[in-house]
Amino acid sequence: MRKRKKKAMATEEKLYLRFSAFHRLSHFLLIVSFFGLVLTGIPLAFQGHDWARWLYSLLGGYPTCGYIHRICAGITFLCAFLHFAYVSNLMLWKGEGAKILWGVESILLQPKDVMDILADLKWLLGFGPRPAFDRWIYWEKFEYLSLLWGTIVMAGTGFLLWFPTTFSIIFPGWVMDMALIAHRYEAILAAAFVFTIHFVHTHLLPDRVPVDEAMFTGRVSGEELQHERPVQYKRLLDAGVLEAYRVPPNKTLSFISKVIAVPLLLIGLLLTSLMVSSLIIDLI
Ligand code: HEM
Numbered sequence: 001m002r003k004r005k006k007k008a009m010a011t012e013e014k015l016y017l018r019f020s021a022f023h024r025l026s027h028f029l030l031i032v033s034f035f036g037l038v039l040t041g042i043p044l045a046f047q048g049h050d051w052a053r054w055l056y057s058l059l060g061g062y063p064t065c066g067y068i069h070r071i072c073a074g075i076t077f078l079c080a081f082l083h084f085a086y087v088s089n090l091m092l093w094k095g096e097g098a099k100i101l102w103g104v105e106s107i108l109l110q111p112k113d114v115m116d117i118l119a120d121l122k123w124l125l126g127f128g129p130r131p132a133f134d135r136w137i138y139w140e141k142f143e144y145l146s147l148l149w150g151t152i153v154m155a156g157t158g159f160l161l162w163f164p165t166t167f168s169i170i171f172p173g174w175v176m177d178m179a180l181i182a183h184r185y186e187a188i189l190a191a192a193f194v195f196t197i198h199f200v201h202t203h204l205l206p207d208r209v210p211v212d213e214a215m216f217t218g219r220v221s222g223e224e225l226q227h228e229r230p231v232q233y234k235r236l237l238d239a240g241v242l243e244a245y246r247v248p249p250n251k252t253l254s255f256i257s258k259v260i261a262v263p264l265l266l267i268g269l270l271l272t273s274l275m276v277s278s279l280i281i282d283l284i
């Protein structure tokens with residue numbers, strides 16, 4: 001018994017690298033820009049409510065919030081450019097195109113994901129075992145796709161709102177109106193999605209509370225890897241490369257991740273409840 005406990009502790013202490021410094025930096029820039037955009041944009045969409053006017057003036061009001069919104073949009077463009085350059089480099093110069101588009105390492109949807117979704121539904125209804133996932137679970141792939149799609153929509157429509165006089169010469173008035181409506185409602189949808197769905201599995205699952213540090217420290221424990229992504233664990237173990245992913249703990253990064261992420265969780269949840277209650281009040 002004691003032997004087994006000792007063995008479990010040893011597995012727990014083993015840490016493996018899941019995200020490189022580049023991915024962590026990109027995700028960090030994304031957090032900064034997304035929160036900046038949400039906090040300076042959402043109050044405009046809810047300007048009929050006291051909390052929104054209070055938040056807007058707290059952040060500097062007009063025109064400061066407009067400047068913050070545009071600077072954060074610039075950071076989003078930088079993230080998109082970095083990601084595009086990273087993927088192009090891997091595909092065109094490193095010859096990893098096939099690996100990015102297809103197979104177990106790809107973050108794009110594969111036929112196995114359809115089987116995983118069905119198996120997961122069966123498991124949730126109590127009719128089968130939990131499916132065994134590889135490096136990316138299907139909902140992580142959907143999150144990635146929704147970020148790609150969301151960025152294209154928000155950047156496109158946001159650009160039209162940024163230069164209304166110029167674009168009004170090119171496009172009819174209804175295009176400009178549609179851009180504002182799409183920007184506003186996609187913003188509410190994106191914020192609510194990130195602050196609920198993304199936050200549930202990165203902060204609020206019982207084994208993650210108060211934060212899943214993987215995107216900050218880049219590390220996951222051997223136990224978590226084995227439990228969450230057994231196919232990847234076994235694949236790396238069988239290929240004899242698992243140990244190459246071993247990394248030492250980083251207590252400083254782990255502490256910083258909590259200090260940054262916990263207040264953001266609270267802000268996100270508070271903002272979502274304010275948005276939802278304001279939408280309900282506006283409806284009735
Ligand atoms: C990525 C590029 C983006 C650009 C270029 C952009 C640009 C703009 C511009 C120019 C405005 C008009 C208000 C102003 O002048 O300050 C605006 C409004 C707004 N933005 Fe953005 N934005 C972007 C992304 C986002 C994101 C990611 C969100 C939230 C998730 C967001 C939320 C909003 C909201 C809610 C409004 C107010 C719309 C209304 O008047 O109801 N924006 N944006």
Ligand code: HEM
Pocket residue numbers: 018027030031034035139140141143144147194198202203211212213214215216260261262264265
């Ligand atoms: C406090 C804020 C946040 C925390 C703690 C957080 C945490 C995480 C973690 C732990 C992962 C890795 C999950 C895995 O092991 O695959 C992740 C992935 C990801 N995050 Fe975040 N995140 C935050 C904010 C955001 C924001 C604001 C966005 C986008 C607007 C975002 C978009 C993504 C995407 C697209 C992925 C990759 C897909 C996935 O693995 O789920 N995150 N995040």
